Structure formats: structure tokens, C-alpha cells
Amino acid sequence: MLENRKFIIIGVFCLVGLLYAARLFYLQILDDSYSLESSSNSIKRVIEVPYRGQIYDRSGKLMVYNTPVYDLYVTPKRVKIPDTLAFCRMMDLSLSEFDSIMSIAKAYSPVKPSVFLRQLSKEDYARIQDALVDYRGFEPVMSSMRTYPSHTMANALGYVSEISKKKLENQETPYYRQGDYIGHNGLEEAYEVELRGRRGIKYMMQNVRGVDKGSFKNGEFDTAAVAGKNLYTSIDVDVQRYADSLMQNKVGAIIAIDPGTGEILTSVSAPTYDPNLLSSRLFSKNYRKLIANPxxxxxxxxxxxxYRPGSTFKLIQALIAQQQGTLFSNTYYGHAGSPMRCHCRGGNNLRGAVQNSCNPYFYQVFRKYIYHNGNPNTFRASAIGLQEWHDHVIKFGIGEKLGVDLPSELRGNLPTVGFYDRAYMHHGESRWKFSNIYSLSIGEGELLISPLKLANLAAIIANRGWYIAPHYVKGIGKLGEGIPEKYREKHYTDIDPQYYIPVIEGMRMAVAAGTVKKEADISGIELCGKTGTSQNARFGHDHDHSIFIGFAPMNNPKIAIAVFVENAGWGGVAAASAAALVAERYLKRKTEATKLSEWLMKQNYMPPLSMLPQPRVAVPAAKKPADTTTKKVLPNDSLRRLRPMLTLARKEIAGSGQ
Known part of the structure; x- marks a missing residue:
């Protein structure tokens, strides 16, 4: 019995020994993967950066592509330079620039590679390629540079540049290394994961001088880089470039949407810049210039x-008041009883009020809306009515983010009951009423809305009550594929479709025989629109902002548009003309209203530099005497300071236009 146990124990030990021996044989003789770690002096690990996905417009025209370049990396601990001056001459660097770059590289890591020079062209690299053999510690990495052949839409496209230290440190999943490129702003940032692809790794053999001697084990352990997915946008690049030309010498925006899909057709931000400026070795220099541009x-x-939406906001007032039951299409208001002046003769029904942009009419509409459940000029009635108004307006996407596929979308401001409670707090009690808020009736006061939201409002009216979140993507990888589901979902405003009819008819009348410049009623477009003139407290009424929103054609609309032209005054002139011309170019694929187009291109609404805010100069604060006492600042002092601003806004209303 004991003999049997002895043999069993011996057998177990022998079996374990054989297993260990077999494992060691496999690791040392058969498995080559560990030799990659043990042969660091003779095997080099080369990261292959994939080509970034290209960007196209809605018809497949190339908007962004990659130009091959080389980045030169340095590993400080391996650097050996026989003649520093000769090396600097070869690299076209000064000695101080060389010292600065090397200091940064050493601070990052003495043993890890970091960028020495960016974006060497094929010609530059060919010039130094052979000489690099004499300078250990430097290695070129094939890369690419973004190129923008259409020279347009810089703000919406974004740019690609070196990852910042903050982003590098805050990565949720480690991917980027020091010196890697990453998308910043615009579509480049919003679709970074799709556009960047997946990097690969190659293992190369090298001799003691660092000269490559071919791939290790015939590439058995290499992984191939996977190129990023191409991005197909909904932009019509031909219309985009034309819209750019209309906004020369102007400050503002043009945004156009396909109301049926929410696809953004045109996205102009003026003044703009050539996106190629931020896609070169001169990135830092060009970026500083753009930052400094006033x-x-x-x-x-x-x-x-x-911006304040001005009279374009009257469209929402008309729709929600009809839904509430306090306004009908034949409701008639004159100018009597209104503190607001108006350019029209007075006496309008709803269609006429939209056509002529009658301020007193919409003052009465708003007043009736607010007080339909209570007595006028009491706080409680104002609060109840304003809360109901807020709940209706927010369904149009006002006061919240629409979810466009770009970073940095602003929410804007849709004032609430709580906002006025805080602004008019006195001895612990809120004291405000309709006379404090009636400027909202014509889109002034505390309302703040982006051009995108007003274009979306035009799309809602064109669709008779619904919208799809505006977006730039039309396909990821392939046209029509990979679009996020949220850009297919319809959002409804809870306004019955019947109430849109008189508003739309009034909008058509505004263009045909109302507040719009006569030449902007272009034949064959059947543009429906609403003008607005947003107060510009900084420069006074002579430089109010020109606004227009609309859609075309009247039935089965194909384009909804919003235009802001700062400092251009009357909304029916500059903004309406730009909107009509962009709609014509999109629908007809040509411009027939050439005189209007030439006139608008010649207009210059750029404010003089002397009128722009000057950069603040920091002045050291003087030390206070020891016995100086300071006033205690109450928590609501900042809110109390709003009162003069609100009072000024109400006084300015008398001069507001359509």
C-alpha cells in the first residue's frame, strides 16, 4: 500500500516537472513573441497611423482629404549628434529653436519618442532622409495633413492638430500618445472616433546604427492600420460657396435646412477663414492671428x-395663442392701448399682422395669452400665464440644445418665472408683472436664440408642426449609412396643423407685398418668410441686426433658412435678400436674380474697429489702507443690477421694427 503511494507521489512530481519543461521549451524555442521584448536593441516597434477618413458633401464632392507628409520624432536618450550646427542647418532651425524643442521632448520623456518636427513634405523628407542615418535618436513617421479643396465651412468642419496635454491626461480609454493628432471643433471633433481609424504596429529589425534591416519574422506579429471611415455630409458645397460670397464684408450667419430630413444644407459663419490655414506647419502662428482678430x-x-430674435419670434406667439384659444385668424387689433409704436397703419387680422409685422398686434396677443386665466397687472396672473407660455415655447426647441452633431452648441435663453422672481426680488418678495415682460411679445427683452434655432423654427412651420434635429451627417462609411437614430426621430410641438395655415399665408404675403425688399420676391421660388430687426444696444438703432427666416416653396417646402446680418438694420433688406438668393440657388441650381446678387455682394456692414470692444489691460489693484472697510455684497446684488438693463430694454422697444 505504502509502495503504491510512493510511486503515485513520484509520478505527480515527474508530471509537474515535464509540464514546466514543456512550457519553457515552448516559450524559449517555439514562441517568438517574447523575443520582441528581449530584443529591444535590434527590433524597433513602429506605430502606423491610419489615414483619417475623408469628408464629402451631399453629392459626393470632396471637401476634406489627406496629403501625405512626414513627422520626425525624437527619443532624447538615444540622440547622438556629431555636429549640432550642421544638423540645425539641415533642418532649417536656429540653435535656440533646437534647444527649445529638445527641452520639451526631455520634459515629456527621455526614453519615449515625441514630435521633433511636424509635417515635412515628401520633398523635404527626401532631402534629409539619407543624412538622418548619421543622427541617432531621430525617426520619421508617415503621417498626413488635412487639405480643404473647397476652401469653405471652416467653422463647421473644425481642424486637426496635436492633442493637448489636458486631453491626453483625461482620456477615458488610453489611445492617444504625446504628439498625436486629434480633431478639434466642428465635425472633426464630433466624429473623431469614426474618422481617426485604428492604428497598426510594425516590428522592424535594425542594426547597431539604427538602420532598418527589414521586418521581423516577415511581419508575423504586425497588425495593419485600418483607415478611418469617410464622412458624408448633407452640405451642398456649391450653394455653400455661393452663400459665402454673399456674406463677404459682413458679420453674421446663414443656415439652411431640408425641413423633411433635418439635414443642414448650408452653414455660413461670417467672417470666416480658409481652413487650410490651420492645416500646416504654421498652425500656431495662424491660430494666434485668428484669435487676435477682433x-x-x-x-x-x-x-x-x-441674438434677440426680434419680430421673427412673433410667429411662435401667433401659433401658441391660437392653440390656447385666445387668438383666431380673424382676430382684429388696432394700435390703441399699446405702448409700442409701429410703422404700419394699424388695424390687422392675423395674416395682416404677420405680413406687416405689427408690434401693437402682437403686444395684445401676448397680453391676452398671459392673462387669459387671471386679472391683469397682478403678479400671480403674470406668473401663471408666463409659465404656460414657457412650456409651449420650449417645445419649439427654444431655450434648450437641439442636439446638432457639433460641439459647443449654446442653449440660448428662454426666461422663466424663476428668472423674473430673482430679478425683481425686493425685501424677500417678488414684484413683477406684465409691464416688466411685455418686450417678449416682439422677441426682445431677455430672449436669446441662435441662428440654428431660428432655421429650425422655419422648418417646423414648413412641416406644419414637427422637426427632426438638425444635423450635418448624411452617411458614415457610406452615403445613407451609420446615421445616428436620433437624427431620424420626429419632434412635435403640440400645435394643431390648422393653426399654421394663416401664419404661412401671412409669411407669403410678407415676401410678396409686405416687409421684404421687393427684389427679394424672386420669381419661381414662392418664398414664405418673416423679417426681424434685433436691437443692438452696443451701437444703437442705426446698427440693429437684420434677421430673416423662411422656407420655399410654399407647398411641399424643400429648404428652410435663417439669416443674421449684424449691423445691417432693416430685416427685410440684407437678411431677406440673402435668404432669397440662397433659396433660389438651391432650388434652381443657378442665380437668375443677378442684380440683387451683385448688389448684396457689394454691401459692407462690417463695424469699424473703433466700435468693437477693446482688449482689457490688466492694471494692478492698489492696496487699501488698513482701516478701509468693504461693503458686504449680498447674494442677490448681481440680480438687482439687471433692473436698469431691463428698464432700458423696455424703453428701446418703442423704436423696434419688424
Whole structure:
């Protein structure tokens, strides 16, 4: 019995020994993967950066592609330079520039490669390729540079540049290395994961001088890079370039949407810049110039600018009041009883009020809406009515993000009961009523709306009550594929379709025989629209902002559009003309209203530099005497300071136009 146990134990030990021996034989003789770690001196790990996906317009025209370039990396600990001055001459660098770059590289890591020089052209690389053999520690990596052949839509496209230290440190899933490129702003950032692809790895043998001697094990352990997916946008690049030309020497935005799909057709932010400026070795220099430009060309105005909507907001007032039951298409109001002046003769029904943009009419509409459940000029009645108004308006996407597929979309401002409670707090009690908020009736006061949201409002009216979140993507990988589901979902406003009819008819009358410049009623377009003139407190009424929203044609609309032209005054002139011309170019594929087009291109509404805010100069604060006492600032002091601003806004209303 004991003999049997002895043999069993010996057998177990022998079996374990054989297993260990077999494993060691496999690891040392058969498995080559560990030799990659043990042969760091003779095997080089080369990261292959994939080509970034290209970007196309809706018809397949190329908007962004990749130009092959080389990035030169340096590993400080391996660097050996026999003659630094000769090396600097070869690289076209000064000695101080060389020292600065090397200091940054050493600070990052002495043993890890980091960028030494960016975006060497094929010609530049060919010139230094052979000489690099004499300088250890430097290695070229094939890369690419974004190229923008259409020279347009810089703000919406974004740009590609080196990843920042903050983004590098805050990665949720480690992917990027120091010196890697990443999309910033616009579509380049929004679709970074799809566009960047997947990097590959190659293992190369090298001799003691660092000269490549071919792939290791015939590439058995290599992984191929996978190119990024192409992005197909909904932009019509021909119309986009034309819209750009209309906004020369102007500050503002043009945004056009296909109301049936929510696809953005045109996205102009003016002034703009050539996107190629931020796609070269001169990135830092060009970026600093753009940042310093007082006209702020880096702001993507269609989604980031906030304006008072002016009289374009009257369309929402008309729709929600009809739904509430306090307004009918034949409801008639004159000018009597209104604190607001108006350019029209007075006495309008709903269609006429939209056509002529009658301020007193919509003052009465708003007042009736607010007080339909209570007595006028009491706080409680105003609060109840304003809350109901807010709940209706927010369904048009006002005061919240629409979810466009770009970063940095602003929410804007849709004032609430709580906002006025805080603004008019006195001795612990809110004291505000209709006389404090009636400027909202014509889109002034505390309302702030982006051009995108007004274009979306035009799409809602064109669709008689629904919209799809505006978006730039029309396909990821292939046209029509990969579109996020949220860009197929319809959002409804809870306004019955019947109430849109008189509003639309009034909008058509506004273009045909109302507040719009006569030449902007282009034959064959059947444009429906609403003008607006947004107050510009900074420069006064002579420089109010020109606004227009609309859609075309009247039945079965194909394009909804919003135009903002800062400092251009009357909404029916500059903004309406631009909208009509863009709609014509999209629908007809040509421009027949050539005189109107030539006139608008010649207009210059750029404010003089002397009128723009000057950069603040930091001045050291003087030290206070020891016995100086400071006033205690109450938590609601900042809100109390709103009162003069609100009072000024109400006083300015008398001069507001359509």
C-alpha cells in the first residue's frame, strides 16, 4: 500500500516537472513573441497611423482629404549628434529653436519618442532622409495633413492638430500618445472616433546604427492600420460657396435646412477663414492671428452666437395663442392701448399682422395669452400665464440644445418665472408683472436664440408642426449609412396643423407685398418668410441686426433658412435678400436674380474697429489702507443690477421694427 503511494507521489512530481519543461521549451524555442521584448536593441516597434477618413458633401464632392507628409520624432536618450550646427542647418532651425524643442521632448520623456518636427513634405523628407542615418535618436513617421479643396465651412468642419496635454491626461480609454493628432471643433471633433481609424504596429529589425534591416519574422506579429471611415455630409458645397460670397464684408450667419430630413444644407459663419490655414506647419502662428482678430472668425455663429430674435419670434406667439384659444385668424387689433409704436397703419387680422409685422398686434396677443386665466397687472396672473407660455415655447426647441452633431452648441435663453422672481426680488418678495415682460411679445427683452434655432423654427412651420434635429451627417462609411437614430426621430410641438395655415399665408404675403425688399420676391421660388430687426444696444438703432427666416416653396417646402446680418438694420433688406438668393440657388441650381446678387455682394456692414470692444489691460489693484472697510455684497446684488438693463430694454422697444 505504502509502495503504491510512493510511486503515485513520484509520478505527480515527474508530471509537474515535464509540464514546466514543456512550457519553457515552448516559450524559449517555439514562441517568438517574447523575443520582441528581449530584443529591444535590434527590433524597433513602429506605430502606423491610419489615414483619417475623408469628408464629402451631399453629392459626393470632396471637401476634406489627406496629403501625405512626414513627422520626425525624437527619443532624447538615444540622440547622438556629431555636429549640432550642421544638423540645425539641415533642418532649417536656429540653435535656440533646437534647444527649445529638445527641452520639451526631455520634459515629456527621455526614453519615449515625441514630435521633433511636424509635417515635412515628401520633398523635404527626401532631402534629409539619407543624412538622418548619421543622427541617432531621430525617426520619421508617415503621417498626413488635412487639405480643404473647397476652401469653405471652416467653422463647421473644425481642424486637426496635436492633442493637448489636458486631453491626453483625461482620456477615458488610453489611445492617444504625446504628439498625436486629434480633431478639434466642428465635425472633426464630433466624429473623431469614426474618422481617426485604428492604428497598426510594425516590428522592424535594425542594426547597431539604427538602420532598418527589414521586418521581423516577415511581419508575423504586425497588425495593419485600418483607415478611418469617410464622412458624408448633407452640405451642398456649391450653394455653400455661393452663400459665402454673399456674406463677404459682413458679420453674421446663414443656415439652411431640408425641413423633411433635418439635414443642414448650408452653414455660413461670417467672417470666416480658409481652413487650410490651420492645416500646416504654421498652425500656431495662424491660430494666434485668428484669435487676435477682433471680428472673431473662430466663432461658429450658426450654433454659438446668441441674438434677440426680434419680430421673427412673433410667429411662435401667433401659433401658441391660437392653440390656447385666445387668438383666431380673424382676430382684429388696432394700435390703441399699446405702448409700442409701429410703422404700419394699424388695424390687422392675423395674416395682416404677420405680413406687416405689427408690434401693437402682437403686444395684445401676448397680453391676452398671459392673462387669459387671471386679472391683469397682478403678479400671480403674470406668473401663471408666463409659465404656460414657457412650456409651449420650449417645445419649439427654444431655450434648450437641439442636439446638432457639433460641439459647443449654446442653449440660448428662454426666461422663466424663476428668472423674473430673482430679478425683481425686493425685501424677500417678488414684484413683477406684465409691464416688466411685455418686450417678449416682439422677441426682445431677455430672449436669446441662435441662428440654428431660428432655421429650425422655419422648418417646423414648413412641416406644419414637427422637426427632426438638425444635423450635418448624411452617411458614415457610406452615403445613407451609420446615421445616428436620433437624427431620424420626429419632434412635435403640440400645435394643431390648422393653426399654421394663416401664419404661412401671412409669411407669403410678407415676401410678396409686405416687409421684404421687393427684389427679394424672386420669381419661381414662392418664398414664405418673416423679417426681424434685433436691437443692438452696443451701437444703437442705426446698427440693429437684420434677421430673416423662411422656407420655399410654399407647398411641399424643400429648404428652410435663417439669416443674421449684424449691423445691417432693416430685416427685410440684407437678411431677406440673402435668404432669397440662397433659396433660389438651391432650388434652381443657378442665380437668375443677378442684380440683387451683385448688389448684396457689394454691401459692407462690417463695424469699424473703433466700435468693437477693446482688449482689457490688466492694471494692478492698489492696496487699501488698513482701516478701509468693504461693503458686504449680498447674494442677490448681481440680480438687482439687471433692473436698469431691463428698464432700458423696455424703453428701446418703442423704436423696434419688424
Amino acid at each position: 471680428y472673431k472668425p473662430l466663432i461658429n455663429r450658426p450654433i454659438m452666437a446668441s
